[in-house]
Structure formats: structure tokens, C-alpha cells
Amino acid sequence: MKIARWLTLLGSLVLIGSAIFHLTGYTSVLLIEAAAIRPPLDGVLKALWLTFSVLLLGLAAIALLARGMGRGGWVVLSCGATTGVTALLLLRFLGPFIGFYLLAVVTVLFLVGGWIQAKNQN
16 A cells, blocks of 8 residues: 555656646747737637646645545546546647656556555455
8 A cells, every 4th residue: 555655646746846847838838929829819828838737736736635545546546547638638739748758657657556545445
């Protein structure tokens, strides 16, 4: 059970790091927006950029809380499924890049940690 919690903790820390890394790119969005994008799409781009970072942080918090719960393995597995679908969407539309690889690592950590935790709960 300890390994499951460590894997989930590690996945959450990588996800928090990914969210912070994503937030640092916001200045690039401002430069792109100033050069080429007109209202209302400029606001949509900024909102979606920040929303994605906030959602990554929220997902990391959910996984961190679930790792200590009695039946939290299923919640961690759900977090892993969410990051997996997100990684696949990024791969499909943006191709392989650092964000995809970080989410792929988080997905594996959450799925393995959640599976071990759920298996030990039964």
C-alpha cells in the first residue's frame, strides 16, 4: 500500500510541476495574442490557457487527497484516466512535446498507484 501512495504522490508532484511549467508559458500567449489574435479570441485563448493550468492543479489536489482515503484507489484511477485522455488529445492535435510526455508519465504513475491501492482495498 505504501508504494501506491508514493506513486500517487510522485504523480501529483509531476502534475503540479507541469501546471507551473504551463503557467510560465502565459507570457508567450500574451505575445502571440498581441501580434495576431483579435477579440474575442484573444480572451478565449488567455482563459483556456489559465483554465488548463488550474485544472491540472485541481486534479493533483484530488489525487493527493484520494491517496489517503479508504477507497481512494478508484479516485486515483479516475485521475489517471483523465490525464491519459488529455495526453492523447495533446498528442493528436499538437504532436509529441514536453507537455504530452509529462502527462503520459503522470498517467502511468496514477494508473499504477491507483490500481495497487484499489487492489489492496478489496
